[in-house]
Amino acid sequence: MIEQIKEIYCYREMIWMLVRRDLRGRYKASALGFLWTFLNPLLQLGVYTIVFSIIMRAGIEKYYLFLFVALIPWMFFATSIQGGATCILTQKDMVAKIHFPRQVLPIAHVTASFVNMLLCFIVVLLVCAFGLGLELVLLPLLIPVMLTEYLLALGLCFVVAGVTVYFRDLEHITGIFVMLWQFLTPVMYSVEQVPEQLRDVFMLNPMTPVISCYRDILYYRQAPQMNNLVLSIGFGLLFLVIGWFLFDHLQKHFAEEL
Amino acid sequence: MSEFIPVREKKDDGVAIRVENITKRFKVYLDKGVYLKERVLFKNRNRYEERNVLRGISFEVKKGEAIGLIGENGCGKSTTLKLLSRIMYPDSGKIEINGRVSALIELGAGFHPDMSGRENIYTNAAIFGLSKGEIDRRLQTIIDFSELGDYIDNPVRTYSSGMYMRLAFSVAINVDADVLLIDEILAVGDMAFQAKCFNKLREIKNRGTTIVIVSHSLAQIEQICERSYWISEGKIREQGAPRDVHPLYMDYMSHKGQGIDGGAKTDVSAETLAPASAEAMEQPAPETPVEPVQPEAKKRWGSGEATMQSVQVLDRDGNERTNFAPNEPITVRIAYTAQRMLPDSVVGIAIYKSDQTFMYGTNSLIDTSQPVKLQRQGTIDLVIDSLPVANGCYTIDLALHRPDGFNFDFWREICTINIAGKVNPPGLIYLPHLWEFH
Numbered sequence: 016m017i018e019q020i021k022e023i024y025c026y027r028e029m030i031w032m033l034v035r036r037d038l039r040g041r042y043k044a045s046a047l048g049f050l051w052t053f054l055n056p057l058l059q060l061g062v063y064t065i066v067f068s069i070i071m072r073a074g075i076e077k078y079y080l081f082l083f084v085a086l087i088p089w090m091f092f093a094t095s096i097q098g099g100a101t102c103i104l105t106q107k108d109m110v111a112k113i114h115f116p117r118q119v120l121p122i123a124h125v126t127a128s129f130v131n132m133l134l135c136f137i138v139v140l141l142v143c144a145f146g147l148g149l150e151l152v153l154l155p156l157l158i159p160v161m162l163t164e165y166l167l168a169l170g171l172c173f174v175v176a177g178v179t180v181y182f183r184d185l186e187h188i189t190g191i192f193v194m195l196w197q198f199l200t201p202v203m204y205s206v207e208q209v210p211e212q213l214r215d216v217f218m219l220n221p222m223t224p225v226i227s228c229y230r231d232i233l234y235y236r237q238a239p240q241m242n243n244l245v246l247s248i249g250f251g252l253l254f255l256v257i258g259w260f261l262f263d264h265l266q267k268h269f270a271e272e273l
Numbered sequence: 274m275s276e277f278i279p280v281r282e283k284k285d286d287g288v289a290i291r292v293e294n295i296t297k298r299f300k301v302y303l304d305k306g307v308y309l310k311e312r313v314l315f316k317n318r319n320r321y322e323e324r325n326v327l328r329g330i331s332f333e334v335k336k337g338e339a340i341g342l343i344g345e346n347g348c349g350k351s352t353t354l355k356l357l358s359r360i361m362y363p364d365s366g367k368i369e370i371n372g373r374v375s376a377l378i379e380l381g382a383g384f385h386p387d388m389s390g391r392e393n394i395y396t397n398a399a400i401f402g403l404s405k406g407e408i409d410r411r412l413q414t415i416i417d418f419s420e421l422g423d424y425i426d427n428p429v430r431t432y433s434s435g436m437y438m439r440l441a442f443s444v445a446i447n448v449d450a451d452v453l454l455i456d457e458i459l460a461v462g463d464m465a466f467q468a469k470c471f472n473k474l475r476e477i478k479n480r481g482t483t484i485v486i487v488s489h490s491l492a493q494i495e496q497i498c499e500r501s502y503w504i505s506e507g508k509i510r511e512q513g514a515p516r517d518v519h520p521l522y523m524d525y526m527s528h529k530g531q532g533i534d535g536g537a538k539t540d541v542s543a544e545t546l547a548p549a550s551a552e553a554m555e556q557p558a559p560e561t562p563v564e565p566v567q568p569e570a571k572k573r574w575g576s577g578e579a580t581m582q583s584v585q586v587l588d589r590d591g592n593e594r595t596n597f598a599p600n601e602p603i604t605v606r607i608a609y610t611a612q613r614m615l616p617d618s619v620v621g622i623a624i625y626k627s628d629q630t631f632m633y634g635t636n637s638l639i640d641t642s643q644p645v646k647l648q649r650q651g652t653i654d655l656v657i658d659s660l661p662v663a664n665g666c667y668t669i670d671l672a673l674h675r676p677d678g679f680n681f682d683f684w685r686e687i688c689t690i691n692i693a694g695k696v697n698p699p700g701l702i703y704l705p706h707l708w709e710f711h
Contacts (some may be wrong), residue, residue: 025404026399028395028402028403029400032395067681107380115402268361
């Protein structure tokens with residue numbers, strides 16, 4: 016395993032190359048190009064603002080911001096898993112024909128989504144600064160939160176990426192599953208709105224503490240409950256270990272399956 | 274399931290590649306359903322056949338050695354190369370490779386048509402596991418080698434296929450791998466670039482790079498490899514010096530071709546000329562490396578439709594001799610008989626130095642562009658004006674064959690000539706020369 020990690024380190028240039036290609040490729044051939052990376056979240060925010068402050072009043076103050084600070088992190092998580100399902104299949108020419116550590120592909124995919132989220136965060140921070148004001152002392156706390164989320168996303172990405180090669184239905188199952196997961200996570204509502212008796216079960220969802228932390232830091236501007244985050248880090252590591260070994264086992268026959 | 278993953282060990286016993294009894298089985302799906310619906314509804318779509326592609330192959334390659342893998346299509350040689358490059362993993366057995374591996378299997382994989390040649394060098398080299406700094410250092414060498422000049426900044430989609438391959442080859446060969454795996458790709462570009470590739474291969478081999486080549490071109494393997502492995506039905510059938518293995522393989526192939534044609538059935542003479550094939554079939558699974566073919570084992574093969582009865586080497590007066598000066602004319606006289614008239618034939622000769630350096634080869638088809646007619650009986654004289662080579666012992670191979678390479682009679686090392694000049698300057702050849710002092 017240490018050998019493999021060393022080898023992946025040797026392929027770091029390939030990871031960066033794939034990340035750059037992914038980010039540039041997203042808005043390729045569009046007139047505004049890379050600007051869409053920032054425009055996209057801004058326009059989404061516009062839509063939420065219109066819908067939730069004019070049409071559908073949510074009863075939460077500045078609901079559009081309440082939603083926005085949770086939705087951008089959630090979208091990183093969702094694309095990591097959904098796109099992760101196909102990240103081996105879309106590179107099948109390369110996988111079937113040349114050698115490189117296969118782990119490079121999920122890592123690059125999740126990293127690209129992560130970098131994309133970081134870029135979106137420029138918009139998030141600006142909007143929060145104008146809409147609510149920022150508590151600068153709290154911002155460094157975003158780093159462990161983001162890293163925890165990265166860990167979770169990467170572990171799950173390994174699982175779906177490996178299994179989808181053998182079982183293509185998983186791509187579509189993943190889409191539905193991620194949607195369900197979003198509704199089970201306090202992205203559009205707050206934890207307090209969950210019935211009391213269900214709350215313990217609810218907290219077992221590793222994404223709940225992550226999203227709550229984002230919201231505490233950016234929306235409520237209060238110190239997040241980091242003890243909940245410890246559980247998420249635990250889940251993240253568990254996913255990563257399971258994902259790693261499962262993927263490593265599955266990748267041996269990729270070339271034949273594709 | 275495979276518990277044996279290729280390991281890279283730092284143990285330095287001069288062995289670059291060690292392959293121990295690897296096997297590989299493929300499931301060949303007749304019609305595979307990848308989606309759940311297809312799997313459930315059409316159960317018979319998942320019918321597959323298991324094909325044992327490799328049935329226990331073992332070999333060792335020392336650092337700086339070059340070996341060739343030959344065999345018919347589907348014999349498992351490309352699979353072996355894929356296992357070596359770790360695109361796939363063996364079902365059982367063990368592969369050890371010391372050092373960085375570069376595979377010239379799919380050249381230009383990962384090339385992006387819209388990016389320039391220069392950008393593609395970066396992406397392609399990254400796929401080989403090079404870091405930015407390593408690529409920076411190699412960039413100029415790669416561009417120079419590809420001979421693309423100013424085109425390097427044009428998008429790759431504007432390249433001709435030759436330019437594309439040149440760029441891809443340049444990247445792959447400049448990775449500075451310890452082990453280089455090559456699959457049938459030396460047909461790159463024009464003749465001049467091919468020669469350059471070959472020189473580059475020799476150069477990196479001399480620097481200590483280990484090379485494994487899969488090719489149908491036996492000549493290419495002979496030029497660069499010390500050993501050949503003939504793989505047949507997933508096992509090593511013969512191994513040894515290319516010059517020893519290739520004739521056996523060619524002999525086998527020419528007989529096989531005939532079997533398929535259903536054409537002229539070979540008679541007893543073919544059997545007596547080719548006793549090796551039957552025995553070779555019985556070879557046990559090579560858990561221990563197969564003994565190399567003995568050089569003495571087989572020096573003559575062919576269908577026997579025409580046979581050389583005698584071969585003489587004559588001097589200018591028509592006397593049989595074995596010692597010649599480098600500037601003396603030599604006549605090789607072949608007396609042959611044929612079972613019937615053979616209108617479509619070729620006579621060929623090859624001259625080797627005693628250390629197996631291939632000195633010269635030609636045949637009547639190359640020289641006259643026309644097949645020759647062999648009578649039921651006759652003689653052929655090949656008159657060589659002079660043999661301007663360094664002093665030493667030279668052997669001659671002669672062959673009577675069809676234009677497609679099907680051998681009537683191939684006789685290796687049929688005769689020996691000693692070249693003994695008055696002086697013996699170093700080098701391979703003896704250039705007739707003159708000093709002039711003014």
